[in-house]
Amino acid sequence: MPDGEAWADATAMLEDGTEDVLVTNEMPFGLWHPTRHMFNVDRAREWANLHERSLDALSRLPVRSVISSRPILSGNRLVNEAFAPVDSQYHFLHQKHYFPAENGWQEQAWFETAKEGFDVAAVAGVTVGVLLCTELMFPEKARWLGQLGADLIAVPRATGTDHRMWRTAASMAAIVSGAYVVSSNRVGQYDAAAPNFGGGGIVVDADGQEVAMANRHQPAVRVGIDKALSAAAKSKYPVYVR
Template sequence: MLKISLVQFTPEFGAPAKNLQHIAGLLNGVETDIILLPELCTTGYSFLNQAEALTASEGLDGESIAFFKQLANEHKAMVIAGFAERDGEKVYNSALIALPGGELKVYRKTHLFFREKVCFSEGNSGFFIVDHPLKDCKVGIMICNDWRYPEAARSLTLLGADIIACPSNLVSNVWGIGMAARALENKVYVAVANRCGTETRQMDDGSTQSLTFTGGSVLYNFTGEPIEQADKTEQHVITLEIDPLLTRDKFFNAYNDLLNDRRPKFYLG
């Protein structure tokens, strides 16, 4: 068995130190094996251009990364956290995976959403699996808008994921349809850590952009049903115990295996 904790909160735009302090407070006393935080949880979301995102970004020697490494060691947990990653003159919408013991991995968002296309470079990490060092569990990572592409979750499933962890800054109300489908069609748990709150920025032309994030952080069972879900506005940690091994038998009746029954030669794209 394994415990997973989904952290839903409202990051303050441009205040990474305050956001890290907020995260530490929410997780105080939490006993868990995986900590999943929202997309861009250290900086906030609503960047206006690439230069602004690059200024707010950090490399793997940054203060936020050190914080997440310490968090992983203190909780003896895998920590998955969205951040703006600097790599030379490029900036990526990334997820850090920090493991107890100090190992780090980074997933870079494959499918950018909305104004992210003018702020971030397209992710080039590809999809991969991370083995939990202390539990028999294989974790795949995708970020927010990746959910719209079934190929993302299917790729992670084919690589062996038991859980797909999805740091998110979701602003629609339709994602629940897709996320639940990703769990059902792959027979995997899908964990979504979404943020809440509203960010309003003044655009270069004097207009304003206001984004309200929909919260609702949730863990979907491999049947596609929500096990537990937060409301739209609460700042809250959901901790649940699951059995990752239940996802490995891909039969859903005596005759049908989700993966072995695939017929890729007939598929397009």
């Protein structure tokens, strides 16, 4: 929730105000609702409203910008929209295109895509692209963002306790794009119907080397984005291959 003791603890690490960009997990506020196949419009509206109220809390964090995502009601479903509040202004970044459909992650029944496309945007002096959770499994999208000039691919996610595929996918996304890949994940299990989210934030540099993983002892990881390294990586194999 965007207030109270838990929020204060989670954001206390930012008090020195030296970060340019904070990457959060996917739709970070409230419970995780798409655990069952049947879409529930009341729960969807409550979840969307909570994230709408949370925009103010995110914009007041002592960082230049935040990259996050939120559910927004759209027709008879939700959209999962990545955004960045910059100087208290809301900047649209991307809407999720690929949705799993299995126990715990019945997103196909809950979400649609209203704004298509994968693009980059300038955020706090960095060229950023976003892949939302499952989209990391499609390296052609990371490659496309790299061709558009992305220095950073942010990957908010909500995944389980097995990190093997996600670490591999993050490294592959960096290898084919020449961009840094930074992913943040949910933690914990809220009830028996919900997945057990496994944390494990991942940081991969523009050469595809995993440089850090978050864990319960180090829940936040800082990394410097070297735009010269990203530019150089785009001239190397396999990024330059057309």
